[in-house]
Every structure is written in C-alpha cells, then in structure tokens.
Amino acid sequence: MLNIKILGPGCANCYILEGLAVAAVQVLSSQKPELFENAEVTLEHLDEQSDFRKYGVLRTPGLVVNEKLVIAGRLPHALEIMAVFEKALVRDGMQTPRAKTAAT
Numbered sequence: 001m002l003n004i005k006i007l008g009p010g011c012a013n014c015y016i017l018e019g020l021a022v023a024a025v026q027v028l029s030s031q032k033p034e035l036f037e038n039a040e041v042t043l044e045h046l047d048e049q050s051d052f053r054k055y056g057v058l059r060t061p062g063l064v065v066n067e068k069l070v071i072a073g074r075l076p077h078a079l080e081i082m083a084v085f086e087k088a089l090v091r092d093g094m095q096t097p098r099a100k101t102a103a104t
Contacts, residue, residue: 002041007062009047013075017061024081035089
C-alpha cells in the first residue's frame with residue numbers, strides 16, 4: 001500500500017508537489033515494477049487547515065506517505081520522493097529484488 005497525501009491550500013507549489021509525486025510513482029513503477037506487483041497506490045490532496053494541524057504541518061506543501069509526514073514546507077527533488085516511496089513500499093511488506101548470482 002502506498003497512500004500519498006499532498007497537504008496544501010491550492011497554491012502553485014502544492015500542485016507542483018502533486019505532479020512530482022505522480023511522476024515519481026510512474027518512474028519508480030517502470031524502473032522497479034516488482035515493488036508495485038501487489039501494491040495499491042492512492043493519492044489525495046488535502047486543503048483544509050484541520051488536515052494540516054492533524055499532520056503537524058506548519059508550512060505547506062506537505063507530503064504524507066502512509067499516514068507519516070515525510071516532507072513539509074519545501075519542494076523536494078523527484079529522486080527524494082522516489083526514495084521515500086520505495087522505502088515505504090519495502091517497509092510495508094514488499095521485498096527488494098534479490099541480486100542474481102552467477103552459477104559456480
């Protein structure tokens with residue numbers, strides 16, 4: 001499960017973060033499809049002050065992954081988002097692919 005929430009009132013940076021999150025999922029799923037074999041991905045954009053308080057966001061945009069605030073108050077690089085998503089997928093039961101070994 002990869003539950004992604006974008007926290008922001010609807011400013012340009014909030015929509016940029018949303019686009020970065022979508023792009024990160026697309027790139028990661030094409031590079032490492034095994035991570036997504038049994039995974040469900042959801043994306044939600046929350047724009048209410050009560051949601052910001054719930055997750056402890058003082059400055060937007062915010063990125064919440066599987067109910068954990070991972071980034072707030074800045075626009076991260078797409079590679080950083082991909083690393084966060086991969087870590088969440090691996091931590092939530094997905095396994096990293098095993099390295100192939102040469103037969104001896």
